[in-house]
Amino acid sequence: MTTLRIVLGDQLTRGISSLRDHQPGDTVLMMEVAEEATYVRHHKQKLTLIFSAMRHFADELRADGLAVDYIRLDDPANTGSFTSEVQRAIARHSPSRIIVTEPGEWRVQEMMKNWGAEILTDDRFFASPATFAAWARGRKQLRMEFFYRDMRRASGLLMEGDEPTGGQWNFDHDNRKSLPKDVTPPKRQRFEPDAITAEVMAMVQQRFPGHFGDLEPFGWAVTREDALEALDHFITACLPNFGDYQDAMKQGNVFLYHSIISPYLNIGLITPREICERAEQAWSQGHAPLNAVEGFIRQILGWREYVRGLYWLKMPDYAETNALEAHRPLPDFYWTGKTEMNCLAQSIGDTKRHAYAHHIQRLMVTGNFALLAGLSPKEVEAWYLLVYADAFEWVELPNTHGMALFADGGVMASKPYAASGAYIDRMSDYCSHCRYDPAVKLGPKACPFNYLYWDFLIRNEAKLKSNPRMAMPYRTLAKMDAERKAEIARQSKVFLDKL
Incomplete structure (x- = not known):
């Protein structure tokens, strides 16, 4: 009885369920396919990371004695899709059984249903979809904070018996400091491409020259060993200050104190439990303060x-x-x-160069602009999915659709995360390098976020005014005279029509 064990590009975990009971004679199937590289035009560094990590993982499996049938993207016989490559593998190996771990994306799950495979639970997560569905059943609101508290109780992380460590669940109010001018974040650890990565980079440049993003400098880890080294670097050099400055933005310093391990986590090189346990250990040993560790574990x-x-x-x-x-x-x-709005130019430039921007750049700069400007959710979501190295639909779509764009009408967020230029000025040094002034509300020098914010409220008043968390801005709006509102709408229209 032989088994074909399918491992996808975001399942690069040795202990994943599809590999757990491997027997001699079984074959592991791994596939690089054009369809997955092009259903959106993924950032060149994202493609390089995934394909190189897959090739390294396949070599590690072979070194452990497993038989691996690896289909390279540049194989002339490659048919370009998961389903057709599975069919070819079945013809080659005539397996009596096919096993795969459940995928991370809905569209891949729909494909998987036609593979004749046993689909196993992805138990690398703390909670299964069934666990979440049971938690959600009967609730009027699905707020993350209450789910998080239940996850703390279930996992035992940062708990003292039935009570949260430090006497409170959330230290977010301590984690909103801008970066002082005299604070210099540590130089971040990056990894030189080896021969396998260099080969993949050449293939990506040749096959996908029109895809978004710069291919170099490429510095992502592509093995578990290097991903663990990156985790250690974050814990020792960055975690102590992560909490204080996790919402800060600084021109010319994209990584700041952030972990930049989400790409490794989302493709499986490291697991969520080991990351959280390392952070908790840093607190228990006195290396990092509780507000930093709790904020990181909450993410x-x-x-x-x-x-x-x-x-x-x-x-x-x-x-x-x-x-x-x-x-x-x-x-x-x-x-x-290319835009005169420096915060957007910096955030998009960082994304283009590194396939990375941290959560405040994503939510409160590019996301905030998309919300205020009324950009199409599908177009914005496709952009977020393709530009970031850590973006897979299961994590990207709710964050963009629900948090950044409020397109779900409040299923995820209790209010739209709309902000004027004052927020960006408070949390960054972007505005001091910008032709627009965040202190000016209207006119040619006004920061567009200022009038777009009020225009957003005016346009969506019927939908948002009854939201209790929007009461304050709508009270302010009600005090504005008709002439000022008309000028806000006029200037917003002129700006938006030029986009």
């Missing part, structure tokens, strides 16, 4: 698990919602970075 144990649960609970209908009826096309500057 993984709370937010990451929550968005995955919400994705599988609500798909596929979730992706089709557009509560604010936003339809404006994505502006060209999302691809080029």
